[in-house]
Amino acid sequence: MKVAGVLNILGKLLLLLSLMLLTPVPFSIYYHDGMISSFVFSSILGLLMGTGLVALFPPDNDLGFKDGFAIVAFSWLIIALLGALPYRISGAIPSYVDAFFESMSGFTTTGSTILSDIEVLPRSMLFWRAMTHWLGGMGIIVLTLAILPFLGIGGMQLFQAEVPGPTKDRLTPRIQDTARILWSVYLLMTIVETLLLMLGGVDFFNALTHSFATLATGGFSTFNSSIAHYDSTYIHLVIIVFMFLAGANFSLHFRALGGNLRAYWEDEEFRLYACIVLVSTIAIFMVNAGAVIYKDNLLNLRDSLFQVVSIMTTTGFGTADFDLWPPFAKMLLVTLMFVGGCAGSTGGGIKVVRCLLFFKYARSQLKRLVHPRQVETIKMGNMKVPQDVMIGILSFFAIYIAVFIGASLAVTAMGVDIVTGPTAVVATLNNIGPGLHLVGPSRNFGHLPSMAKLVLIFCMLAGRLELYTVAILFTPEFWKMTRKPKFRWSAKK
Amino acid sequence: MKVAGVLNILGKLLLLLSLMLLTPVPFSIYYHDGMISSFVFSSILGLLMGTGLVALFPPDNDLGFKDGFAIVAFSWLIIALLGALPYRISGAIPSYVDAFFESMSGFTTTGSTILSDIEVLPRSMLFWRAMTHWLGGMGIIVLTLAILPFLGIGGMQLFQAEVPGPTKDRLTPRIQDTARILWSVYLLMTIVETLLLMLGGVDFFNALTHSFATLATGGFSTFNSSIAHYDSTYIHLVIIVFMFLAGANFSLHFRALGGNLRAYWEDEEFRLYACIVLVSTIAIFMVNAGAVIYKDNLLNLRDSLFQVVSIMTTTGFGTADFDLWPPFAKMLLVTLMFVGGCAGSTGGGIKVVRCLLFFKYARSQLKRLVHPRQVETIKMGNMKVPQDVMIGILSFFAIYIAVFIGASLAVTAMGVDIVTGPTAVVATLNNIGPGLHLVGPSRNFGHLPSMAKLVLIFCMLAGRLELYTVAILFTPEFWKMTRKPKFRWSAKK
Numbered sequence: 008m009k010v011a012g013v014l015n016i017l018g019k020l021l022l023l024l025s026l027m028l029l030t031p032v033p034f035s036i037y038y039h040d041g042m043i044s045s046f047v048f049s050s051i052l053g054l055l056m057g058t059g060l061v062a063l064f065p066p067d068n069d070l071g072f073k074d075g076f077a078i079v080a081f082s083w084l085i086i087a088l089l090g091a092l093p094y095r096i097s098g099a100i101p102s103y104v105d106a107f108f109e110s111m112s113g114f115t116t117t118g119s120t121i122l123s124d125i126e127v128l129p130r131s132m133l134f135w136r137a138m139t140h141w142l143g144g145m146g147i148i149v150l151t152l153a154i155l156p157f158l159g160i161g162g163m164q165l166f167q168a169e170v171p172g173p174t175k176d177r178l179t180p181r182i183q184d185t186a187r188i189l190w191s192v193y194l195l196m197t198i199v200e201t202l203l204l205m206l207g208g209v210d211f212f213n214a215l216t217h218s219f220a221t222l223a224t225g226g227f228s229t230f231n232s233s234i235a236h237y238d239s240t241y242i243h244l245v246i247i248v249f250m251f252l253a254g255a256n257f258s259l260h261f262r263a264l265g266g267n268l269r270a271y272w273e274d275e276e277f278r279l280y281a282c283i284v285l286v287s288t289i290a291i292f293m294v295n296a297g298a299v300i301y302k303d304n305l306l307n308l309r310d311s312l313f314q315v316v317s318i319m320t321t322t323g324f325g326t327a328d329f330d331l332w333p334p335f336a337k338m339l340l341v342t343l344m345f346v347g348g349c350a351g352s353t354g355g356g357i358k359v360v361r362c363l364l365f366f367k368y369a370r371s372q373l374k375r376l377v378h379p380r381q382v383e384t385i386k387m388g389n390m391k392v393p394q395d396v397m398i399g400i401l402s403f404f405a406i407y408i409a410v411f412i413g414a415s416l417a418v419t420a421m422g423v424d425i426v427t428g429p430t431a432v433v434a435t436l437n438n439i440g441p442g443l444h445l446v447g448p449s450r451n452f453g454h455l456p457s458m459a460k461l462v463l464i465f466c467m468l469a470g471r472l473e474l475y476t477v478a479i480l481f482t483p484e485f486w487k488m489t490r491k492p493k494f495r496w497s498a499k500k
Numbered sequence: 501m502k503v504a505g506v507l508n509i510l511g512k513l514l515l516l517l518s519l520m521l522l523t524p525v526p527f528s529i530y531y532h533d534g535m536i537s538s539f540v541f542s543s544i545l546g547l548l549m550g551t552g553l554v555a556l557f558p559p560d561n562d563l564g565f566k567d568g569f570a571i572v573a574f575s576w577l578i579i580a581l582l583g584a585l586p587y588r589i590s591g592a593i594p595s596y597v598d599a600f601f602e603s604m605s606g607f608t609t610t611g612s613t614i615l616s617d618i619e620v621l622p623r624s625m626l627f628w629r630a631m632t633h634w635l636g637g638m639g640i641i642v643l644t645l646a647i648l649p650f651l652g653i654g655g656m657q658l659f660q661a662e663v664p665g666p667t668k669d670r671l672t673p674r675i676q677d678t679a680r681i682l683w684s685v686y687l688l689m690t691i692v693e694t695l696l697l698m699l700g701g702v703d704f705f706n707a708l709t710h711s712f713a714t715l716a717t718g719g720f721s722t723f724n725s726s727i728a729h730y731d732s733t734y735i736h737l738v739i740i741v742f743m744f745l746a747g748a749n750f751s752l753h754f755r756a757l758g759g760n761l762r763a764y765w766e767d768e769e770f771r772l773y774a775c776i777v778l779v780s781t782i783a784i785f786m787v788n789a790g791a792v793i794y795k796d797n798l799l800n801l802r803d804s805l806f807q808v809v810s811i812m813t814t815t816g817f818g819t820a821d822f823d824l825w826p827p828f829a830k831m832l833l834v835t836l837m838f839v840g841g842c843a844g845s846t847g848g849g850i851k852v853v854r855c856l857l858f859f860k861y862a863r864s865q866l867k868r869l870v871h872p873r874q875v876e877t878i879k880m881g882n883m884k885v886p887q888d889v890m891i892g893i894l895s896f897f898a899i900y901i902a903v904f905i906g907a908s909l910a911v912t913a914m915g916v917d918i919v920t921g922p923t924a925v926v927a928t929l930n931n932i933g934p935g936l937h938l939v940g941p942s943r944n945f946g947h948l949p950s951m952a953k954l955v956l957i958f959c960m961l962a963g964r965l966e967l968y969t970v971a972i973l974f975t976p977e978f979w980k981m982t983r984k985p986k987f988r989w990s991a992k993k
Contacts, residue, residue: 073870294913334912334921341918342905369898370975372891376968377566377977398865401894405862412835419827420787425834426919428827475869482863484870 012067013077018060020082024089025053030138031131040129042097049092065495073485079476083468087111090139099132104457111464113139115471116353118226118323118440121453125231133229137216144223144353145193192260197222200249207242221249224354226323226440233325243309243326247316254320254348255280275388276349276360287315287343291336298333319343321355323440325448344437355438355470361400368397406474411436414466421459435466505560506570511553513575517582518546523631528624535590535624542585558988566978572969576961580604583632592625597950604957606632608964609846611719611816611933614946618724626722630709637716637846638686685753690715693742700735714742717846719816719933726818736802736819740809747813747841748773768881769842769853780808780836784829791826812836814848816933818941837930848931848963854893861890899967904929907959914952928959
């Protein structure tokens, strides 16, 4: 690994975040909430650290595969560390571990919170919370992929390490263009959702922050009661539609915007994604109707659809307390938590395409048992799935299970009970938000021991970076042959 | 599939079970419990059905791969159906579904029960319960592998489909010898445990039935309080040792009996198995000591060791209510439930060797990400693991997850709550016995809806037959080109 080159990039990312830390300032001025100094001070701190790193370590135009992994994993870490400062400095969140948790939960678009009362937070702080979602949403790295090349790097390996899920196709051969295209789609959708919410009577501030949280499939709301705050079918529908879109592959949206609306239906992953949402909604609607949970069928349908989409896309917005629904409805929702969104979306979880290929693989192996001499190929649409992709998916499951068990053991070792602990791990590892029991939808993560919070922060990061990027840092092979960092003044030798 | 040939074998198996159904008769005579007619009547019914099948369908010496799978899956089913009759006929278990559940739980060595009071059962019925464990223990099919050849079949494919876990080596090239050898080891160990228990003051009946349940890693006790009935460290230790041995590969015991004691330590799976037991016991002992669960350290150590071995080998015997232990201890025990025993043992679960290879695989893939050009081979001991075995293990996990999710959804759809339902599935799919909450160690499965019981019966069967054998029956490929059965009188054409 080329430590100097990596540190140089991380420094530049800190500089970028320093700029973003100033975005809440206008809101603070407008709402007179007295938070200006917290943001400016955090920004200056980021500026100093960033400048320091860039000044000390020379850029390296020869960064390789390993460096790409290191940049992805560590950039998320330092950005969450810096992004936590405003919470801590302002005193909005007195403990730094808690502030770090909230910040990582934002940047990883998880949406788990340590706050018991969200509404007491100053408006500019609520905006920053939503902003961390938005920046994290498309992936800080995909975001910066459009900028990194100007900083002196262009590397396909970064895209491979970053884009959520196994990418099936590339929009354009050049990575900078790709990032810029995805970025524009993301921006456009945010604007459209904000406008549509305002049409429904939501004020600009709440329309914007909720659009940030929706498109990022994050789940931070500005209200304690989340989306249930609005009792408007129109608003619920707008959010359902945009959660659903945010959980789909953004390259499909790009193609649709280019006029090719059939792209959606031609995509096997999207078809399965839509089918799962449809079938699950009908199933939950029916058991809820059978158990007479709702007197109004339309309300039942609206809430069933909202929860299915919110959970499956790993957004975590709430309109109903599904803990009161029949066991089958809850079990189905828990299953959807693991499935997650599509590859190339902002959703977390295992991803629809991975589940699809996993079971296609199992099926092909069963067929092989019946006809041992027949060679089975696994297909997606009309394409043959390469052996490499299949192997990558299968080992993803192995790492997933290992992280899940390890983290659950660690959290329960800190005294967290056996329902709260593992479901907190599920909620963070899949970047969903709320878990069950003591971290359920009506509770928060604030009461957990600090060490348990650090484990969950690790889960958010590992889940968001598709496990590999983080898991690879734990192999001795990765750290072998790491060059000592060259400082700028020794670089000319 | 050659239906006639398969039905002929199934008929012969029924005849064999008819004989076994007479084994409780001496106990019924000795204890004067009036159960003779129930067993004799069941035996006659089996005799009639068996004779009918053998008379109608001619044997087929040309049975293939698919037929092997069909025989394995269906033989277990019909044997459990017939073995349930004495419970039902005697009125000991009034509902046939309940009797079927108890019988399948016995033959699959699961040990889940629908009985709330075990001790009211007549002695001969308790003996039959233990006998179903013992027969199922080594696998009715491994048992009958020593007999099947005399019936007109000898097929390696059966052994492949049956022996629990991916077999790493074969004892002898000839399958009949293998089965006979394993059978003798099993018998010898049963005799030794019975004698050792009697030395500790246990009467013959209870020594024998508990040995049956131990060697089969079943878990049916003749006491409501399970092994906690005996407050003797000697008796607990004997059972711990034999549970541990029953959870290890029986081919190692055979080699050890032949004088090669080093065989144990030379086996990588056994080393890991022993290490997991050791480390888990120490960990649980320490958290229990930290939480001051026991006043006596020795009692804590004894109970910790007992529970670790009982759960990991999927026996399910109890000496302590671990529901009262700290969360970490419970979480660790739940993890061990999934790991299970070694391949080639009577234990259930995923099996140690599968877990080992699964994580070796994930590690090799991470290494490959760092050094993309380096070819990684996965080794067990000094042997390279063939690609086929690796693929089989990976698809095992896919089928395992599919069955787990499907069964959990089905059980919760019948109104079972979200803790009881999935843990009942875990307890039956891994052939352990008790689950949590309403099917916890101090409860039973009796109160569940009949449909849920049928789903759990399916789980026991699928888990015991290593999933493949059952899953393959659900592929259309398996049923294609099934020949219509030829009856004996049309066979001469």
